[in-house]
Structure formats: structure tokens, C-alpha cells
Amino acid sequence: MQTKRAMILVSNDPESIRLGADDLVKSLNDALAAYELQDEVDVSTIGDVGRADILPLVIVYPEATVYGPVKAGDARYLVEEHLYKGRVATDLLAPPKQLSGHIGWLRTRKGYNPAEQRVVLERAGRIDPDDIEDYIAHSGYEALGKAVTEMTPMQVIETVEKSGLQGRGGAGFPAGRKWRFVRGAEGDKKYVICNADESEPGTFKDRVVMEGDPHQVLEALAIAAYAIGADEGFIYIRGEYGVAYQRLEKAIRQAEEFGFLGNNIFGTDFNFHLHIHAGAGAYVCGEETALIESLEGKRGEPRTRPPYPTTNGLWNKPTLVNNVETLSNVPAILRNGPEWYKAIGTPSSPGTKVYTIMGNINFSGVIEVPMGITLREVINIYAKGMKPGSTFKMAQTGGASGSIIPAALQDTPMDFESFRKAGVSLGSGALLICDQNVCIVDLVKVLLQFFRFESCGKCTPCRIGTQRSYEIVERITQGQGQLEELDKLLEMAAEMERASNCGLGQTASAPVRDMLKHFRTEVEAHIRLGICPTGVCPMVVEEEAAPA
């Protein structure tokens, strides 16, 4: 794919199709060709936009101008005005009303990128993270004050529930429900833990939040503690995050001085003490029960569940574990209300998502976008297109535990529900974009290498399964692969999913499955023809690759 300067999205829900969306797409393509714009502008489709009155609807990026209803006969005029002459075709503009379906918020243009909406990263990069007053000047600690002086813990929980906030640490569990569980669990001592272990390869969104806006994390933790009835909390932070650690430490000291942490917060009888603890560099310690073991000073191995941390967590007390990004949404939700939050993103996955984007694209970095944006939009708008000469082949979401997204799923809205339906996962929020020169077998080998190294070894399916899977895939890259072994890979995948004790073993074979589902021909070329189509794999047993 070339770098495109613009993109046209056409709604193609059944109603739009009935009203001629297919002809419209064709006419738009013809019109682009007539103005020789076909290499500069992409035409693509989106599903239900939640507005029946203006279908078929057309959105032109990067301006995110919304037109509708647009007929096939309008296509030429629209292309001439907007894309050739570069001005808005005013008479086709959709009547203003907030879209309520997918990518609703993309209409507003704000921030650096065309339609970036920042909730979690609202202040990051704009305030001095070492200065608590800068945070306060930007509405900091208002939500905490409101919660403890004007709301009951139950009201806080209900607000979070109503907002529809889901966990951003990987699993997407409804945050409010988890809070309610911990609130309801028996025990007079409870804990909150912020999971800041972030060890997925390529993911560093939590780091950006903690380094750029540490007080937001503290405020959210204090709110969560108030809601569930905890008086003590921990931030478990990845050991390599030195800068974030220092900023958080400093922030804790400042917050204690200002009375946002400690005893009698905001003059009430709510007390909350916060500690920070650095991990020692094991990926598995991001798993919440391994994290708790590690905090207790034991070896970081996942526990057998049930019981879950919500009832038997840190030192066997009810414990709330939430990811940095999940928590960072909370102050804004309390300040602006759950309805405000729900208007962002999609109905089933409200809010925004922070992604780190990288790979064969023109712009790598961190973005915060509404849930429900598609991969194609991310690549064309935020990543400024594929690198010259690069064509999209696949994307890997969320470091190692994510999925491999083939080109066919480029237009699937990236939210929890749509991805679940498509059989893929959002993972932890990294998007590694790969072009035609990346070999699928090599990529999966690298991922399995990571898993076999990071498996804690507590249970057999994962300990042995990751190792054996790696060996088979490695043999394929050395020209020694066997077709029967592909079935073996799938058999092992099924066993690992069924019998592993924690998420690591349960998801370690996902890349293998994705590889065989979407790229089987390429894998078989390695085995049947003895060639690596991309020329990446050595296809011989190299000396250093041979078993020692």
C-alpha cells in the first residue's frame, strides 16, 4: 500500500446497501480514476453508523467530514469538490448530530492527529509530571474530592459500571463489576493493586501514562480504594521502568503532602496509603496472581484459581487488580459522568484505547483512539500509511498474547466484541504492522521463543508445549519441517489451551493457530517446496541454530 493522503469510508450496513451503497462505492472509484486520484485516495467501507436518516453515509478522512445521504450520482461532484479542489461539498454535508455507532467520535477534530480523542493521555506530554500543581490546574484530584465528599462508595461503583469501562490489561473484564465483587467480598482489610508490569514485547502505553501523568494513576487508585473499602494499595511496576518509578515515587510524596494520600483524605475518615514495588523482570508476573505472589515475596508463579483475587488476593485478603490504563479512565468518568464516557467508542466497548504502533509504517508512536476504529484507519490515518514499497500483510496486536490479524480483517472494528466475534484479540495494545517481506513462520518462531523463555514452568502443558512448538516451528524455518507436524502443533495447541494453569500457556499457541488459519500456504511452501517465499528463513540448519 502506498501512502494515501485521504480515505473515503462508505457505510455498507444492509440499509445502506438497499439504498445503493454498492453503486456509490463503484461510482466513487470511477470518479477517483477520472481525476487520476486513485493512487492517492482509498475507498473503504464501515458498518452500522447508527444513523438511519442519512444513509448511505460517506466520511472523508483525514478531515473526518461526514456527508449523507449520498447517491451514486453525487460521487463525481463529491470527488471533484472535496478531493480534487480540496473544499467541502457543503450541500452534501450530513446534518449535524453525534453519530452513535462505530467510530462516533471521529467526527470531532482535536489534538495532533486527525481525530484523536484523548482521555487517558489528555495531559501526558502537556503538563510537567513532577509538578502536582500542574496536575491540579488541569482538574487534577477533583474526581477524588467529589467521590469522597459527595458520593458513597456504592455510587462510585455504579458510575463506573454505567460507564461500561472494561479492563485494558488484556481480558476486557468489566471494571465496575470487578469493583463490586471486591466491595462485596468479606473481610475488613482489602487491597488495591495497579498492574504496571507491562512486559508484552512492543507495548509501552502504560509507561507513557505513568511518565507523563503519574498523578492520574494515584488519583484513580485512591478512588478505587474508596469504592471497594481498601486502605492500602500497591503499584507493581516493571523493573525496567526507572523513569516512571521515580516520577510515581515523587508524585506519591507530593500527594501525601497535599493530603490526597494518607489519613483523613479531604477531611473525611477515608485513609489510603500507597506503596510502589518494582518487579524483577519476569513476564509472567504481569498475571495477577503471580504478581500477588511476587508482592508477597514469593516466587512469581500463578496461583490455581478459584479462588480469585477478588476474594483471596494479597495476603489472602480481597484484592482489586486493575491495569494502569483501566484505572486512568476513572477520574475523567467521575468528572464528566458515565454518559459522556459512553458516547465515545462503540456501544459494546465504550471509551478509547491507547495503542503503540510500529513496524513497516511511516509513523511509529503512541496514539489514543476511540474503540471501534479499524486497522485500516489506524494505518492510513495515524501511521501515515505503509512505508514506500510496503504492502500490508498482517498486524500483530498486543505483543505476544495478541493475535495475528490478516488483511481480511483490516476493516473489523477494533473493539472487544467485534474482535471476539472475529476470533481475534486486542491483546495489550501494541500494533506491529508487517509488510510483504515479513515471514509468518519467522514471526511465530520469535513469539514462541518468547513464550518458551517466559513460561514459569509450573505446569507441564505450557512448559513442554511452548518448547516443543518452538522446536517444530524452528525446524520449518530450517527446511526440516514435516506436514504431519502441523497437525501436532494444533493438537498441542488444544492441550495447552485446555490444561494450562494461566493465561500464558492458554494463549501461547494463538499465534500458531492464526498462522495455520490464515497463512497455511506460506507455511506449506516451506515444507513442500523447501522455500521461504519472503526469503527470511535460512532453510538450512545453521551452525549456531543447531541444538547444543
Added chain:
Amino acid sequence: MPAIKSLDELKRIREEALKKKEMKTASGSIQVIVAMGTCGIAAGARDTMKSVLNYIEENKVSGVSVTQTGCIGMCEHEPIVEVVVGEQPKVYYRKVNAEVAEKIMKEHVQGGKPVESNILPLQV
């Protein structure tokens, strides 16, 4: 700092903080903000910061406040430096190494002319 005991008190502190910020921009003074996330630091932001501070000291520049901030998501362009002169729009610079930092201090902060070669076109 005695602990804040109510929302009203928080509001007061907030207003004071905002006023302080306003004073920084209104009085025609200049802010130099260096992005110091891990990405910035890895790209050399500490040297950039040093260079800015050195320049100020060596040339006895006054009326300039130097602060830091986190990552705004454009790790690729780091080290990023923002310069705000009075109420003029913020100027973002990309790839500011020690040398460029010195140039920015001399030509933009002191001379009033932005250093075109390193401007990062942003609408914020």
C-alpha cells in the same frame, strides 16, 4: 503545604495554580519545555536539557522558564522541545540534539525567529 481538606480548598489551589501558569505566558516570558519520557531520554533529551540550561547560564539569559513534560506519542520525533513565547502559539521542535537546542535558544528564544529546519508541524 497543609493538607487539602475540602473541594473548595482544592478549587482555590487550582485557581492559584492556573494564575501562576497564566502569569508565565502573559508577562511575555518564555517557556522552554523538554519532553522527558523514556523515549525522549533514550533519544538524547538529557543532553538537550543540559544544553538549554548551559546556554541560559553562559549567556545569563533571564525570563526563561525551563520545564519538562512526558511523551505526547510522537516517539519517532524525539527529542521534542516546545517553545512558548508569551501568548504566541506554541512551537514544537523535533530531533533537538544539543546543537539544535543551542540554535533554538539563540535564534528563537533570544532572537525571536523560529528555527525552521526542526519545526514539527502540529496543530494543538
